[in-house]
Amino acid sequence: MPATAGFFAVCAMVLADVGAPGGPALGASAPAAAACAPPETGEHRLVVGGSERGYVVAVPGQEVAAGPWPLVVALHGTGGSASRFGDVSGLGPEGATAGALMVLPDGTGDPRGWIHADRDRDLEFVDAVLDEIAMSGCVDAERIWVTGVSAGSAMAAALVCDRSDVVGAVLVAALPAPCDGPVSADVYVVHGTADDIVPYGGGDFNGDDLGTVPEVAAGWAVAAGCDGPPAGRGVEPDVFVLEWSPCHHGDGGLVSLYSVIGGGHGWLTDGEAAIDATCLVLAAATAGDGAPDVGGCEA
Numbered sequence: 001m002p003a004t005a006g007f008f009a010v011c012a013m014v015l016a017d018v019g020a021p022g023g024p025a026l027g028a029s030a031p032a033a034a035a036c037a038p039p040e041t042g043e044h045r046l047v048v049g050g051s052e053r054g055y056v057v058a059v060p061g062q063e064v065a066a067g068p069w070p071l072v073v074a075l076h077g078t079g080g081s082a083s084r085f086g087d088v089s090g091l092g093p094e095g096a097t098a099g100a101l102m103v104l105p106d107g108t109g110d111p112r113g114w115i116h117a118d119r120d121r122d123l124e125f126v127d128a129v130l131d132e133i134a135m136s137g138c139v140d141a142e143r144i145w146v147t148g149v150s151a152g153s154a155m156a157a158a159l160v161c162d163r164s165d166v167v168g169a170v171l172v173a174a175l176p177a178p179c180d181g182p183v184s185a186d187v188y189v190v191h192g193t194a195d196d197i198v199p200y201g202g203g204d205f206n207g208d209d210l211g212t213v214p215e216v217a218a219g220w221a222v223a224a225g226c227d228g229p230p231a232g233r234g235v236e237p238d239v240f241v242l243e244w245s246p247c248h249h250g251d252g253g254l255v256s257l258y259s260v261i262g263g264g265h266g267w268l269t270d271g272e273a274a275i276d277a278t279c280l281v282l283a284a285a286t287a288g289d290g291a292p293d294v295g296g297c298e299a
Helices: 003-019 082-089 116-134 151-162 213-223 277-285
Strands: 042-048 051-058 069-075 101-105 139-149 169-173 186-192 203-205 208-210 231-235 239-244 255-260
Touching: 042 116, 051 082, 051 116, 069 082, 069 116, 069 151, 069 277, 082 101, 101 116, 116 151, 139 151, 139 277, 151 169, 169 277, 186 213, 186 277, 213 239, 213 255
Parallel strands: 069 101, 069 139, 139 169, 169 186, 186 255
Antiparallel strands: 042 051, 051 101, 203 208, 231 239, 239 255
16 A cells, blocks of 8 residues: 555554454454554644645643544645634634644645645645654544645545545535545535635636536535435525435435525634534534534534
């Protein structure tokens, strides 16, 4: 297996061993997991493919139970940075107080972003970051979340499409990149109907012909094996939700589209709309067994 996919490969083997017929049951004799030795909160540097790049880590504090913790990988948009996105979205140190290990990789270039024409280089970098984080023994392999905004949303989609047997859920905001699947993750799409950079009604974006946001969300529902048409509901005053469920070919799960009426381009948090994307990520990432309760993230 490629060295760069080590973290995801190990997670996939762990999940397969726990759930596969004939595999070791929970509590049965098996190699002991490494004790959690948390990485330091702050910026880290890593050389990948001959280039030094950075990423930011935020570790839960003493008010949260000891790890392993759920992992949230959050990817900034073009012209942003890991630290800035963590501050603006609340997915940095503030997010860690909810009980998740937050990892925010930095893009590259000027303006800083993700290499649309050579995405494998960025995937290799993110894999290497997560390999390094995994060495801490602090990642709960059964609760891995990926999210991003704008171009970071497209990177999040690429990660989920390539690692769908490991990533448990994804939230894509302000750029609903498509995925052909199959996908075993829950999917949340958040997009403003007045987005003037990635139009809700589709069209050209960086040379790609994007479908409408509802069309892309429906494509994710197909990739996730959802049954039947979506159910619609309103969240006053400015959000309409489409939900496909059950998904994963009858095993549960969902695909949700939150259309923010009049919303623009960016990450939407509490007070900006009737849906709080940060709350969605943290509520779902830190939920135990069963469907997460995201009702507190609406209105």
